[in-house]
Amino acid sequence: MKAADRLGPGGAFGAISRTPRSERGRAKAQAEGAIPDYEIQRLPLNRVALCPMNPRRYYGTEEQREALGQSLAKKQTTACVAVTRAAYLALWPNHVRLIGEEAEFVLLNGERRHRSASQVGLEVLDFVVRDDLATSPADFMDYLMAENEDREDFNIIERAMGLEQLLKACDGNAAEVARRRGRDRSWVGNQILLLTLPSAIQDRLATGEMAERYGRRLARAYKDDKSLTTDGLLALEEQLKEEERAKRIAQRDALKMLSADNIPAPAARPAVAEPSQASVLSADNTTHETEPGRGVAPAAVAASAPEMLSADNTGRPAAPRDEDAGAPVPDRQEPVDRPAETQQAPLPRQTPAPDPTPVPTARQLVQALGATVDEQAATLRAGLDSDGFLALVEVLHAHV
Structure with missing residues (x-):
């Protein structure tokens, strides 16, 4: 904004006296560069008509206008904008009666200030006349x-x-x-x-x-x-509000589905147990814990498990115990071929039970957020913090 659009140090009423230049003097000053194309002029409010084309209808309460008027009486920081009567009527010639016979200018900007100043009894305000805005x-x-x-x-x-x-x-x-x-x-x-x-x-x-x-x-x-009717339109407004409420509930449910705690982790593959002395597999395929203090005591296991299963599930003679160290050890016998129907069948591989909770696909999760990209983004912004958003990205990446 040019400096001429603002009031300078002399903006307070009574500080200096501004009198409009004659048209000839103004034209000469503009040609010489002494003044800009437009300059601040102090105009009587009764010579400035309110603009009939202004769509604004509300200018604050009476108390607000009173406060603004008192402020303007002390100092006006921004000049109002007006056009000359001739420039305005060139655009709307049928507005002669609307602007009145006495008006020499028509307000373009500053109607609230004009009304507030008039309410407190001010007679003049500072204006900038801008006919170039009425081309x-x-x-x-x-x-x-x-x-x-x-x-x-x-x-x-x-x-x-x-x-x-x-x-x-x-x-x-x-x-x-x-x-x-x-x-x-x-x-x-x-x-x-x-x-x-x-x-x-x-x-x-x-x-x-x-x-x-x-x-x-x-x-x-x-x-x-x-x-x-008006009542019918108001009923339609309530229907639209109810639809939005239902949509928000659905979006909250979608956010719950996207929570890291509510998405089941992929089932881990069963680990293959390494053979160790801590676990003895008996002939009935029952594992006995041999750790002291848990399960069956080592002595009990030894007493109840006369045979240990080898890797091919073939029974082998049990190793001699410490208490039998003094007893004679029988000769080692070669394994005897057993009939097929009496041989120990290989142990079946046990698979984990399927998780009863279905894992939603990425497409289902995205559709639950909303119908459009904007709705989906709004849902995420409303329900996720930065940590939750990072967790969401990881989950969607895992399920794509």
Whole structure:
């Protein structure tokens, strides 16, 4: 913003006296470079008409305007913007009565300051006259929208009204409106469609009682069925809210499924036991613990296990015990071939029982998060911290 757009050290009322230059003196000063193309002028408020094209309707409470007016009486930090009467009527010649016979300027930016100053009895404010912003109706309305859109109290319906006026100024070219506002055509159409809703619904949107996303859905439904009443539209809003609640519950359930504690770990393969002296396999395939203090005592195992199974499950004579060291040892006998039906069958390999809890696939987990990528991302953001997100990545990688 140029320095001439702001008030300098002399911005406080009464600090200096600003008198408008004559047209000839102004033109000469501009040609010589003594002043910019526009300069701050102190204008009487009764000579500046409020803009009929301004879509803004709410300017704060009376108490808020009173406080702003008292602040302006001490110091005005930003000049208002206006255009000359001739420049405005060149765009809207049928607004002669709307701006009045006495108005020499039409306000373009600063209506809240104008109203607040008038409320506390101020007679003048600082202005910048910018006829270069009134070269076309589209430029004028585009500037109005740019000034209002960033204001917190510029509500949804006011914005829709401004877009509708800008669309008219652009001869109905929605693509041009979208280009000027940095949006797409569908957004422009959905905003303007809100103005077709019954006034009671528009009031709820303007005050924030109804969310804009519901307003857009209701406007599309009302466009398709003009027989819908206000009560019918409010019932549809409740239905949409209930659908969203059900969706949020489903998303929370999906997050529970994605929790690391609720996903069964892959079953570990049974380890092959190494042969050791701590475990003796008896003839009935029963393992006896031989660790002191656990299971059967070593002596009991030796007494109850006359045979040890070899690797091929063939019975071998038991080794002599310490207490039998003095007894004669019989001659070693060669193994006798037994009939096939009496030979010990190989031990069957036991497989682990299947886990009764099914493991969801990656596709099922992703679908449980939401129908679209945006919904899935929102679900993850709402329910996972950084550690949970890393755990989720590992789980999805393992199940892809």
